[in-house]
Amino acid sequence: MDIVIAGGHGQIALRLARLLSARGDVVRSLVRNPDHAADIRDVGAGPVVCDLERATPEEVTGHVSGADAVVFAAGAGPGSGVARKDTVDRGASVLLADAAERAGVRRFLQISAMGAGRPPRPGTDEVWAAYVRAKGEAEDDLRARDLDWVILRPGRLTDDPGTGRVRLAAGELGRGDITRDDTAAVLAELLSNPRVNRTTLELLNGDTPVGDAVAALA
Numbered sequence: 001m002d003i004v005i006a007g008g009h010g011q012i013a014l015r016l017a018r019l020l021s022a023r024g025d026v027v028r029s030l031v032r033n034p035d036h037a038a039d040i041r042d043v044g045a046g047p048v049v050c051d052l053e054r055a056t057p058e059e060v061t062g063h064v065s066g067a068d069a070v071v072f073a074a075g076a077g078p079g080s081g082v083a084r085k086d087t088v089d090r091g092a093s094v095l096l097a098d099a100a101e102r103a104g105v106r107r108f109l110q111i112s113a114m115g116a117g118r119p120p121r122p123g124t125d126e127v128w129a130a131y132v133r134a135k136g137e138a139e140d141d142l143r144a145r146d147l148d149w150v151i152l153r154p155g156r157l158t159d160d161p162g163t164g165r166v167r168l169a170a171g172e173l174g175r176g177d178i179t180r181d182d183t184a185a186v187l188a189e190l191l192s193n194p195r196v197n198r199t200t201l202e203l204l205n206g207d208t209p210v211g212d213a214v215a216a217l218a
């Protein structure tokens with residue numbers, strides 16, 4: 001497969017690129033910082049410099065053209081404020097989905113977050129409220145499209161080593177942790193299993209081998 005990962009220098013994105021290139025897929029990683037190109041090559045992928053807060057729809061369409069699937073793995077990150085939750089967590093996903101539609105790339109995986117779209121409780125920190133609002137709006141945008149989409153909501157991400165075992169469900173799982181390693185493994189498995197389609201999944205550490213967890217949803 002030929003796969004585009006947006007936010008290609010992200011921690012999940014790098015793990016995913018390494019898994020995909022090791023199994024023989026071609027990976028194009030969109031990064032905003034040209035200095036990250038060497039890290040992308042180190043995981044076996046091809047860097048494409050593209051800042052998703054500045055690129056035009058035409059440019060992004062060109063970057064995804066000919067791919068079998070795109071993965072939205074970007075995020076404004078913990079140090080960012082309200083404005084960038086909107087421009088990255090919502091806006092960049094919408095831009096990528098527009099580009100996928102224009103280029104005829106049907107398969108679209110979106111990394112979202114638990115609590116996306118739920119009204120924040122009174123007194124919630126304004127940046128967190130903006131984050132869950134942005135993720136919810138990005139999800140709603142994707143659900144309305146004629147694409148073969150999957151929304152994946154990981155729990156709290158950790159850098160513990162992956163176990164290859166998870167809890168994955170089309171429904172709410174409650175709070176918990178999930179390793180970035182296993183999140184990347186689930187994304188790789190979803191890319192090879194197109195029968196899991198048009199669904200919103202939640203993901204936590206668990207006991208079910210990744211392949212079985214994805215196959216059970218097909």
Ligand SMILES: NC(=O)c1ccc[n+]([C@@H]2O[C@H](COP(=O)([O-])OP(=O)(O)OC[C@H]3O[C@@H](n4cnc5c(N)ncnc54)[C@H](OP(=O)(O)O)[C@@H]3O)[C@@H](O)[C@H]2O)c1
Nearest residue numbers: 007009010011012032051052053074075077112113156157
């Ligand atoms: N932390 C958690 O517990 C948690 C839980 C659930 C879901 N999530 C979500 O999971 C996703 C991936 O997580 P992660 O840990 O892999 O995130 P990460 O390491 O912060 O990666 C996000 C990537 O997005 C890139 N990015 C930011 N703005 C961009 C732009 N304008 N154009 C292109 N790329 C841009 C960043 O680029 P730079 O490297 O240049 O900064 C970074 O490489 C995020 O959307 C996050 O919100 C996080």
